[in-house]
Amino acid sequence: MMFKPVLAGLTLLALAGCTTTAAERRAIDAQACTGYGFQQGTDAFANCLLTLDVERQTAQRERMAALRDRGPQVIVVREDDD
Secondary structure, three states, rough: OOHHHHHHHHHHHHHHHHOOHHHHHHHHHHHHHHHHOOOOOOHHHHHHHHHHHHHHHHHHHHHHHHHHHHHOOOOOOOOOOO
């Protein structure tokens, strides 16, 4: 059945497009800090960028810990007789 490999390939391709580069992340953070009213080149702006980065790293660590705490996951694939 060719449908499953094609679906798996399309899923991986879609997920690959979900990544954000460091430069893109920095631009998004800069836009957020500007939206909060901070002006580029100021200490407050730099602190805003730092805070967003630290919060992102903390959230990532928490997600990884939650996955680790769940234990190993087992996936069972059953082929249809059709």
